[in-house]
Structure formats: structure tokens, C-alpha cells
Amino acid sequence: MSKRPNFLLIVADDLGFSDLGAFGGEIHTPHLDELAFAGLRLTDFHAASACSPTRAMLLTGTDHHLAGIGAMAEFSDETIRQHPGYEGHLNQRVVTLAELLRDAGYRTLISGKWHLGRTAETSAAARGFERSFILEGAAHNHYGWSPEVPAHKMPRLLHTVEGTYREGLEPLTALPEGFYSSDAFTDRLLDYLRERQPDDNCPFFAYLPFSAPHFPLQAPDELIDRYQGRYDSGPDALREQRLRRLKELGLIGEDVEAHPVIADTPNWQELDDDGRRQSAKAMEVYAAMVERLDWNVGRVVSHLRATGELENTLVIFLSDNGAEGAALEALPIVGKRAQRFIGKHYDNRVENIGRANSYVWYGPRWAQAATAPSRQYKLFTSQGGIRVPAFITWPGLHRQGDISHDFATVMDIVPTLLELAGTAHPVSHYQGREILPIRGRSLLSYLQGKSQAPHAADETTGWELFRARAIRQGNWKALYIPKPDGPGRWQLYDLTRDPGEIHDLAQAEPARLQALKQHWQDYVDETGVRDFSFAGRLFREVARALVRLVTRQPRTL
Template structure:
């Protein structure tokens, strides 16, 4: 490439693998589809199993246990407090991608969800972004609505998702009139891009949506398109999407999907009203995704109008698998979550999706989006860590390619640094020790110099909330604690069984033993604090 490219990294929050059209979805996503089909779609791209750990890996190029988000800040346990890597924010043991690109002559811009620190010393402005508009916590009302709930009645869920925003180095007291998260974040990024039109530096733009994370809320005109679309229920949608994934060549035609695992009732066991509420929640979710896509189109149109699109490497991903938690069943989010929502929000059927409603869609709809994989967000099974992702750049990718090779979110930082002609500092940055990269540049693979981003003997580990996994090549060992899982290590051949349906632990103890030796090394290298976790406590 004759000059250093611009970078646009777009992250969706809790988007499912098959939610967009180019990945088998029925939701109207023409802008994302156009980018994906003109680029390289990944079918074996992996993140952490939850949001802030993934974002730490994206911006550091290393494991989240090293970068400060060994657990989400909201979920750090007593035995983890004070341990290195469990600071609850992007720590000083890493050099951030924005810092390195800014040092290397890039204009660094960020708008959207941060979730890597709540205090001024941990704002994006302190980690290399010269312009930033940030939602600081992990979620918030998309319309900026805050119910007037007495402090003593407020459930923990609503406390940790109260709207808290910053622009550059200062907190924001008030959001603009008519604020909606996806629109507002895009407005800000476009404003930052316009401010720098006379600046000759290339840019790194990080657009981090908080959609389609709960609470499910979307403009009525987007929701209206899907009225009645989901009345057949989640199992029907799951079968429909799997069929399209096969036709698109994104999964094998003979793939065995993992059976749905859920403690919520099946569709046929719901009352007519319960089905209507559930379907409406999914309609709103679809409207959120459609609105996100429309906003991506605004950025693409801006770049195209200025002749910059083909000079920009566009990377799109979700930060983890679809969100399938039954929040009402998790006591840690209480007390009295359902009653408080009933008292202070309007979840009547016709109001679902507005700013003063508060709903989520649960495990069955989530598994329609993660299929054929097992489970969803917060799990180290493939449904929690294998995500939708694509990369577009005409100078690197032939139009319409699909990659079935393993890659991770940690590979993004070294890829962008190499494209920018920059090097990671190694073990010291600005006079302090920092961790080296664990990710690997995708560039040799993208240019056809390697058959895969990682060698067959490459090892990657995952741990969050007591769930564990370790992968080398086609084999992966998984530990899911009871009561969700069997409370023992399981073994899968992901090439033959991407749905993790056939446990090989008893028949291939040699492979499991090898992977568990790698697990011990992973724990030692990253500082994982192991514990047994019961999400129902």
C-alpha cells in the first residue's frame, strides 16, 4: 500500500454470530453486509466471553488477565481483589493500541462504550485517544432515561448501569436532547472526523456501540419493520438461520448444532401473552441491530464521499456471543429486580422498546443467534467466545472471501501496528514495564504468505467467572462449573464438531492431558486466579 491506511474498528455489544445478513440473519443490515461481502468474513474468530475483558484484549493485544480485566470490574471476587491483572480497569502493565498509534503519528478518535475504567485517570483520554466521547460503565439506558428510584430500593443491576459519560478528560453532566446511544455515538465520531479534515495524519477511529446490549430499546420506526416476524418463536428462528449459514458456506452442511440449554420454558409452554412479550422483545432487538447498521452506513457514506473508504481498513466484530442470561434469575443483580422494574418502568406490550421500558430476551433467542455453537455470552464454550467478525480493505482482501482459520481479538493490535509501520515497544513503554503482545499480526495471512494466522501448535486460553477453556489447533478442553455444566473438563474436536456435542475426554485422555498441561502454563503466564463459581448463589 502506498501510504499508511486509516483504521476504523467497530465493535457491537452482545451481537449474535448470525444476527447480520452477511452471516445468515434476517435483520436488515445492508451497510454491514456490503462491507462484509467486500471483505473477509471470519467464522473462527474469538474474543473473551464478556465485554470489558474483550475490549482490554482489543486495545492491548494481550490477555485480559494481564491487562487489568481478569474479571469484569463489577464481578471481582474477594480472592481476586488486589491481585495483579484484577484492577478493574485497563492497567499500566500494557501499552494501549491508541497510545502507540498516536505516538506513531495517527489521529486517535473514540466514541461509544469504554468499560475500561470509571475514573478520570482511566478515561480514554489518558490511554491515547486525543478525542473521545465515552459511556464509562458496561451498559446504560440507550435513551439516557433514569427512573426515579430511591437509592435504598435500587437493585444492583440498575446501580452498575446508571448512565455515566465523559468527553475527553471531563465527565458529562447532561446528554443532548433526543439522545439515542447508537445515533449519539455516531454523531460524535463523525464530528471528530470532520474536525480533522484539514489534518494530514491518518486516523484510528474506534466506534464502540452499546447496542444491542440490554435494556432492549430502539426507535419505533426500526422496530415496526419486524412486527410479527418472530411469532414462530426462537426454535423456528434457529432452524432458519442455521439453514442460511449452511447455504452461505459459513458452517458445514453436516454440522451438528448443540442442543438448546435453557431454564426458561419452551415456546409452546408459554401463554399467548408471554409469547407476545417475548416476540416483541426480539422485534426490538432486531430494531436495535438495524439502527446500528444505519449508523455504520453514515460513517461509510462520510468516508466514501471524501474518497477515504478504500484507504481505510475496516474491522467489525462483536465483543462476545449473544447475551442469553435470565437476569431475573441471578440474585447478584437484585434485590427485587423484577418488582422494581414493574414499579418504575412501563413494560406493557405496546411500550416495550421505549426509553422507559426495560427488557432482555433470554437464552432461547440468544441460542438462535449462536447456533450451531453451545450456549452464549459469559460461557467459555463456543457460543460465548466465537463471534461475528470481518475485515475489509481492497488492498488486502479479495472480495467475498471467507476464512475458517482460528484468530482472536488479540490479533487486531499487532495487525494494525504492522499496517501502520509501527512496532510494539516490547517490555518497556514510557519508562514503565509492559507486557509483550500475545496476539499475532494477521498481515502475513491476509497477504497470502501464511496458510493461517496461527500455527497448528498455537495455544490460547480463556477464563472468566470460573469457566475455563484451553485450545490448541483443532482440540479444545472446556470446564463449565455446576450447575450449568458437568463440573469437569470436557474435550472437543472443533474441526469435526464445532457445536461441542461429542465429549472426547474419556476416549482421548492423552489429548486432554496435554491440553491441561497447557492450561497450567496459561494460568502461570497470565496470573489467572482460579476459583469455583456458582452463578445461582
Template sequence: MRLRLAALLLLLLLPSPAVVAQNQPHPAPPPKRPNILIIVADDLGYSDLGAFGGEIHTPNLDALAEHGLRLTGFHAAPTCSPTRSMLLSGTDNHLAGLGNMAELLAPNQIGKPGYQGYLPDDVVTLAERLRDLGYATAMSGKWHLGTRPQDDPTKHGFDQAFTLLQGGANHFGVDASATLLPGQATYRENGVTLPSLPKDFYSSDAYAAKLIGFLGKTDPAKPFFAYLTFTAPHWPLQAPAEDIAKYRGRYDAGFEVLQAARLKRQQALGLVPAGVKPHPFVLPDGRDWAHLSPTEKREQARLMEVYAAMVDRLDQNVGKVIAHLKATGQYDNTIILFLADNGAEGIDLATTKLPTMAARLKAADNRLDNLGAATSYTAYGPGWAQAATTPSFLYKGFTSEGGTRVAAFLSYPGWKRQGGISHAYGTVMDVVPTLVEAAGGHWRGSSYGGRTVQPVRGSSWLPYLRGQSKAVHGPKEIVGTELFGRRAIRQGDWKIVDLGDGWKLYNLAEDPGETRDRAADQPARLKTLVAAWDAYAKGAGVVMPSTPATFP
């Protein structure tokens, strides 16, 4: 009896299973995977944003850049579609179908592997990888990776997509040359070609609004990947009149004065070392600002005013997207990567050999008072472009630093390296490994989903961003670049570049403007890097063009 009583008392003193469960520490919920937003500006100059030394009003991008990590050593391809192929694939553009722009293939490149003009079957995109990791995926803006139905973004991992298939178009949606050049701009939404655009269409406004709409339709239980690819400030230079008016008279002093002012601000911000000299202007007609006529100066200043207005409007629309993320409670858990797709555009539309340009200019109204309107069709030329790429040499289309070094930044509160400036070398091929790894996925290897694919050539920034490493790319690593027969090899601080006039050697740590050729005093290094070029070209399947470059 006593034993039974003791057992009963012991049983009563023991906590019930429910109490035990209640008192047990609950396992921490798995960390919420970050949303991802990539914003691409088209032909933006390295020094255009305020956070990179510019005077254009860009408060939204500046705030993101200053709270994030500004990347002064980030590099893309020399033009848009090759960059986009690398950004989405993580591999070299010659292996991702864009060894050259589809519009500008040399005769000996047509039909060659790597020169398809679209993403081939052995390329897996960032959108596919993230979708397979459970992300909702959406894009809005420029595609420029093929126009066939099977090239549509919805066939490459995007659940929702509003896209301009080609490389550029009238920003107001109605081109004055449409009757002369039908079919030059194709817009699709979720794979369906749109017969027309709204009457109040303006590119930057439309792309941001569509993306916000797509984000509102995504499953809130899923993280999202959003790809916002503006066509601004790519030519034709066109902007709403109220934005152009903000910049009247701001550029009357000319491009040399603008370059000097921006370089001074870059040095004050710590983006460029003190004492760095920019590369001297290289102007096709040899005339600096002082030698332009009063009429030419007025036209040139107005073109820069319109360009600044386009950048301003782009920033306004970035602000709308950020406001949406904050209003929906998603901002603090969103990785934001911003980059330009190449250097500033220095093309002279009046002299370029680009097909269809003569017809476009014939149809345009490029009188001074109409510049920036929907019926105008202009670019701002090599003077302003070189001010925009300061302190670098040249601009879009070239493998010099002015063509490939781009404004870029990463913003995410969860990373240690935020609120500063990184001078580490980076390439657009790093985007896929960095973001896939941040999403909890794997990116190494040459197989994916049962098929053989091009392996990722970039490197993940995550160890660097988390403060676990001092660099992303090692000092011995080789990275090659080629477009239009212009070529370059980068290894650490050293770079060789051939723009059609032979190899030159530069130390970019000492000379980011590529002003002092070191080939004569470093012959052994030059020889080593030329051999590295040969190996890179063979491995990437580079086909040097049989005809001279016609761009820019």
C-alpha cells in the first residue's frame, strides 16, 4: 500500500507531457531567405550618380549606394547584350551566345558556337536557378537576348515579364521613323506581343510600374527575384519636359569643366585616389569645347541637359520601387544590386555606320527647341561620354576601362561590409554565384537539371561581404574580355589592352586612366599576359572578326 501511494505521489509530482513540451526550448525558425532585386541602367556613366561624383539629382540611388557598398572596381562587357548574357549566366559572353552583338556580327562569326545572338540551351540563367530554389521571379525592361518565341524571358526562368526585346527604342513609345522602319521595337508581356503601348508611355515610368504590379501578384510566402532593366539613359535622348527644365544652363561650361568637377568630387568621396590624372579627351574631330561654335555649344549643352533628365527620371522610378518594398515590409530583407551595363555611350549618330540610323535621323526633328521630345533622335557624343567615365579611358564599345568599369553597388543590411567603398576587382560574372549562394543554392559544376551546362566562371562575393575574406579575385587570377576585335586581359592590378593598335600594358592601381603604357619597361610581364590572352581566347572560343569594327 505504501509503495502504491509513493508511486502515485511521484506520478503527481512529475510534469505532464504537455507541460514538458511547453517548457522545452523551441528550435529557431529557419532564417528567411532574402528577396533579390537587380537594377540595370543602360549606358549610365561611371560618374553620373551623386554617390559616384555626379551632380545629377539622384537621391534614391545615392541613399542606397551610401548605405550599401559602392564597388569601384566592378566590370562589365563593353556593350549591353554581352553584359546581360554574362550577368544572367555567370559565364563568359563568348560561351553564353553573345560573343558579339547579334546586330553587328562579322561575316566569319555568323553561325559559330557562342555567336548565336541568344542564350543557347547549355546556359542556365539566374532566374532559372532562383525559381528552382522556390523564388517567385519577375522582370521588367530591356531583354536584348534574342527575339524568337523560345528566347522570351518566360522561357528562361521568369514567371512574369514585361520586356522590350531589342536593344533600344523610343522612350515615349512612338518612333517618328516607324513608317520607314517597321518592327524595330517589340514589347511582350508574359510571352504575348503587345500591339500598342499606352499614350502616356515613358520607358522608365512603365518599367517601374510594371515591376511593382508584378511584385504585388507574387505569392507572399515565397521570396522574390526581380530584374528591373531600364533603357535609360540609352539613346535616343528623350525625357519629360519638366525633368529637362531642371537642368537648363547646368552644362553651358562644357565637358572638360564637367570632368574636372566630377573627378574632384570622386577624390573627395574616396572613390578615386588623390593625384590620379584622367585620360586626356580623345575627340574624333579633335575639337575641344573652346573650339565649338556658339550654336554647337548650345546644342551640346542641351543634349547633356536631356541626358541628365533621363537619369533623374530613372532615379525617381527607383524611388517608387523602394517605396513599395518599404510599404510592404520587404525592404529590410531585400538584397539590391545596382549596376550599369557598360560605360557611357560616346557614339556620334550622324557618322555611325549602324544600320537604319540614316532613316531614323531623316525622320527626326532635331531642332534645338525639340531636343528631348518624342520626335527627336539624338545621342550626346564622345565629349560628354568621356566626362562621364572619368577618370577612365574612352567609353562604351571599347575594352579600355571607360568601356567596362561601371558604377555598381550592393545593399543589404545583413552583410558586414555596408556603408563603405570597396576597391576590389569584380566582374558581372560574379552576380550568379553571389546571389545563388545568398539564396541558399549551389552554383558549381557543369550539370544542371539533368543537362550539361556552361559552368559558372565568376566568383561569389559572399565571403568578402561577410568580412571573411579580403578580396573576391586572387592576384594571379586571369579575366579576359573581347568585343569587336578589341581585347584585354586583367590579372591583379595589371592589364593589357589592344584596341586595334597593338598591346599596351597598364598598372591600374597606379594609373586607372590608362595614361602610361608600361610595355617597354615590363616586357616579361607583357609576354606572360599575351600568352594568357591566347589561352583565354582558345578556352572561350573567341572568333576574332574578319572585318573592322563599325561601333561606335
């Protein structure tokens, strides 16, 4: 193709692997399904185990410990943030995809969740986006509603994710009338796309990072009603249904063994009628959120089709991590206070769940219906936390309408798009400052059918967050999950035969495990991973809790 392609990068927040119809789900997602079936679905695509680390890797092509998000800003302190790579925002040692594409003549646009800095100096507008409307933090009420309570009186759990918004460099003091996050982000992106003149020959890079379906679970009543009764058989039944569909679609093998559900919460049979109804309602709302996200993607696609630009647009879709399985009230410092605060200031009656003044999440069992056959979910470096649904749709694809089972990561997106744009990542300096090289690999040769795999078999990739660790080479993976959610030692898995990470081969293959542990140390040395287990009481408590989120289920569910 002689004309440089446009890029549309869509990110869902905490979407499960099998939530979309094209990935085995029952949720109505026709627009994303059409794109996915027309493109290349990726079944072995990896992110970080949580949102801001993934977004840092996605926009810089390097590891989040190098880019400034070694630990999530919400759960670090000044002791943590003084270390290079742990600043809590994108640092100046990296250059962003938006900066490089802007320099190459692209229109750079973002509308949605940023989560990489909460100041003008660390905003999207300061990192290469010419037009930007962003949610700065981790999450927010999807209707922009908040109880009239001073911030200092809110529990830390809710305050740390309290949303603030910014357009360009300016903070917003009010949201648009009728605000609903997925709709509003799409509205603004469409505004930015329409600003381009008919004779504007500059291609665009449009980044649409939704904050859905991140908690609190909220969606329009009419959409929630469509799912009434759909989940009354519970999460185990849904899990089995989705596993069957994954096999039918060829996304997993017929003989794949799913990791058993890990949860200390009551199973479906142990809940009383009210508990089951509340839990099913939360899942109904979640499904409605995903459907609304899909509808909004359809609006963007319709615009591009109407303007004749869709055929020259490469679309990438992914989730930022595995499904959210948190039981948030388990956080030892803030959980009980958050429960009391929610009970006092929100209305979580079954009939009100999903509305602006409700605040619920769906817990570990529904999450593992979506991550199966993988082990665990968000915040864990097991496959359930880091393997995410993803697809690439573009007329230049060699394998259109196909499925890829080859390993790739979010770090590969930057070099891929730069190569398509006809530009390159700087070697060592950008605008007078020293920068780090990218760690990802361009997928272009693979997508065009010129190479057999995106990565060489001997390459290694590492993960770490809140002391959960993993290192992978080829299809061998060493995994360290701290106690109590893991054994507190390194385990070894052959993902070719055991994608559910069930059968630990550490004793059977000691030499292989030792080699991977050496690769892990190399990864630590290269990326600056630090162990902050003794850094301070708050961080210690939160770090421990964030790998213990299966311990209880919200009382509202």
C-alpha cells in the first residue's frame, strides 16, 4: 500500500479473555466480532498484570519498570517514587508512540483512560497527543457521579481511583451533560476525527482506551435488562459454556485442561437466593458494559467507513490485563472502611445495581469464568493475569480471518506501528535527552507472512508486579506467586502441554528451571526491578493484599 495507514488502537479495561463473542463469549459484541473475525485473533498475546503498567508498555515499547510505572502510583509512596523507573508516571527516559508518530506527520488523538500521570506535565498532551480528553487516574464512576463527601473523608480505596479529567493541558471542572464514560470518550474521539479537513492527507493515530468494564459496574438500564436471568446458573456454568465455545472456535485445543477455580468465597450452591440474585445482577451489568463498549466501537467504525478511511486503517484491540477478580474489601487498611462508606453513601439494592449511585464489583468466580482455562486473573503473573484477548485487523494482513497461537506482547505494538509509518525509534536520544531503547519486536514481517513467528524461540520475557513474578522463554515459563495465593517458590510450566499452569515441573526439570531463574535475574538487572517488601507499612500492607484478593467476596454480591 502506497499510502501510510491510519492507526486505531482500542483498549478495554479489565476485559476477560472470553468476554467477546469472537473469543467464546455470549455477550452481544457484533462490532468487535466483525473486526476480529476479519482480522487476526491472537490467543497468546500478553500484557502486564495491571492497567497502568500495561499502558506504559503499550505506548513506549519497553518494560514498565523502565518507563516509570514499576509500581502503580496509587499504591506507592515517596520512598518508592524516588527510584528510577518507579516515578508513578511516564518518565523522561522513554519516548512515546504518540511523540514519534506526531513527529512523522501523524495526527495524534486520545480520548479515554490515561493512567500515566495526573499533572499537566505528565498528561497525554505533554507526551505527544495533539488532541486529548483523558481520565487521569485508575477509574471513576462511569456516570461521573460522586456522593457529596469531602475527598479527605473518603476511604483510600475509593479516593485513589476517584476520577479527574483533563482536556489538553487544562483540568476539567465539569463533565458533559449526560456523561457515561464509554459514550463520552467515543463522542470526543469522533469530534477529533471530524476536525480533520477533507483535504487533510495526514494519517491519524487514534487511541481509544475505555475505562469499561472496570468497576464500579454500571450501565444503562435498558442494556442491563437484556441480560436479565442470563447468568442465573452461576459462574461455574458460564465457565463450562465458554470453555466449550473456545474449543469450537479453535482458540484452545480440545484436550486443554483448565486450571481449577481459586477462590475462598462461597460457591454458587452455598449462596442463598438473595446472594445469587445480587451476584447474577452484577454479572448482568458487566455484560451490559461490554455491549455498550462494543456499540461505541461500532460508532467509530461507521464514521471511518462513511469517510472512506476504514480500508486504510489498521485496528488493534486488546484488554489491558486479565479479568478483575478482586474482592476489594479484603484490603486490610482500607477495605472495611470502604464497605461502610459504600453502605452509607451508595444504593446497592438489587434493583439499583448498575445505576450511577451503586458501587459493586463481581468477584473472583465470575472473573475465572472469563480467564479459563488460565490460572487466576488480574494482578497475578500467571496466565489469567497477563494473557489477554487481542486482534489486529488490516487489509495488509497475510492471514486475514485467521487465529494466531504465537507469543507476542504489548511492547511489540510500538515498533510495528513505527515500521508501518515509515519511521523509527531513536537510538539513544530524543529532543536532547537520553532515552532507553525499545524491548518489543515489530510484528510487521509476521503479519505480512514473511516470518514464521513474532519472536525467536530463545527470547525471554519477564513480568513483575507487587512481588508476583514470571519469566518465559519459548513455551517454558517459570512462575513465582507469593504466599498465600501461591507456594512462595518458583514453579515451572510447559505452556504447550499445560496452558492452565496446573502441573509443576520444577522437580522434574531442575536444570531448565535454574536456567530460567538466571534469565529472571538478567531481566531484573536490565529493567531495574526492585523488591520493596520492606519499604513502608502502607505499601507492605497493600502489596500483600493485592495478591490476596481472593480471600473474601463483597457483601453486596
